[in-house]
Amino acid sequence: MRQVQLSDVGYVYDDGYNKTTALEGVELTIEQGECLAIVGHTGSGKSTLVQHLNALLQPSSGIVEAFDFTITADAKKNRKLGLSNLRQKVGLVFQYPEYQLFAETVLEDIMYGPLNFGASQQEAENIAHEMMKLVGLPNDIAQRYPLALSGGQMRRVAVAGILAMNPDILVLDEPTVGLDPKGQIEMMEFFLSLQQKLQKTLVIVTHNMDVVANYTNRMVVMKEKQKVFDGKPSEFFENREQVESCYMELPHTVKLAQALRTKGISIPKEIITFEEFVNYIKELEGNQ
Template sequence: MAIKFEQVSFQYPSFDGKNFSALENINLEISDKGEFITLIGETGSGKSTLVQHMNALLRPNTGSVTIYGIKIEKNTNKNKKIKLNPLRQKVGLVFQFPEYQLFEETVLKDIIFGPKNFGVKEDEAIKRAKEVIKHVGLTEDYLGRSPFNLSGGEQKRVSIAGILAMEPDILVLDEPTSGLDPKGRDALLELFTNIHKKLNKTIIIITHDMNTVYKYASRVVVMHDAKLVYDGLPNMLFMDENIEKWNLDLPDIIGITKQLEAKLDITFTKKPHNVNELFELMKGVL
């Protein structure tokens, strides 16, 4: 296993003494052999805190996170022999807002910033930059431009390219599609699917969009009130009766299918995964 959480709990300290519990007793295993995981749950349920443990930005208060064989516990950092930095090359984390990381004069310089920090030679880093800029659906012309003159969607792509250029085995993205319009969102999700399939990397996405979960994920992890309450297949999740308790919506296709079945008082022979399948099923009934 590339990442293993064992009974991990984490609290944010607070000045008034009441600590805010963000993770409670989390057990989770993630492999780097091409998983496509979506991480869902309400705002404040601990999703972002969870992913920040995956590349050792945070250390658990109790329990341990093992990343590529290196065990991280509460006091790990005090022992300077253990270097946390190299782990961040293996598990690339892209934050929600590209504004948090873009700072160089050109897109090229920004993309090679990460690899160079991990000791990659400049010419090798540039070679990688030319490669990854295509992976994120932009052209080489962008490399010479300033990251601050790009549209929101393009900035997001550049920020992802900056992490991809580090050549991580696992790519973690915190709400990558928020704020994008449907076209931009779909393009980005297609891109992740490509990275997932072609480069055989594990992708972990935090999202609020159940359609994304249903359409793309091979595995879904649900957080609720700092606890991990579900870890399994998306299909099964949306049949779980707890889904309302966890404040999760149904994907459009499932919701509409259910409503159609109820209003027409019929049961379709199978569960459609997209609008075409649903249409075919309806044609059969009508």
């Protein structure tokens, strides 16, 4: 089922003095249950793009269709749409969680969404405790001031606050920044379990190509305001010129496979996850 469709979307930041074009002619569809990575060099338009998925930003040109909403550049029409419903369906965890957290305590912050969507105080509190547990936050920080937490903890609070609204699509802008390596893996495994067990759609903005290779099966590449690739990560990574022209790195597994190829060991190009890679090497060993 198609959940979101962007047609020829353009966006211009305009503060009254300066205009900055951030998106041009972007076409994108998102189907239920996908796990999609959005990548691209800094300033290429990723954060601007994902803020269109829940209408936090509304297109300067083109059309965003998300669930039952059709959002265009006509601000007057958009105001009549009741977009808070869309914000419940498409949960966006910001690139900088400190911009998302606003309450006096962690618990209140996470309770905000459920309270807004009709839960009682007690229900919201129960949901908040449940979400804290789910994202790996200890209960004793429930009464702490969110902005006094570590970067990794703040990110977890922001994720918990969004999950508390039970969105259909979870959009995560750089979700593993600020986490230690173990925390990064835990967080990604956790997101993946949401996709696999609850059929949530995942949209992950990341600079980390290992995250792309290991956890996602579709990759959208942004370059200078435009979408320049949309397909299987392995197909993108096998085209070295394309990777370089987008100022991107390769995942560690792909780098290793390339190094092994120069030594005469052939590794198929489709192999990009760590697990696939290890299994393939074991098979090679077994055959020797």
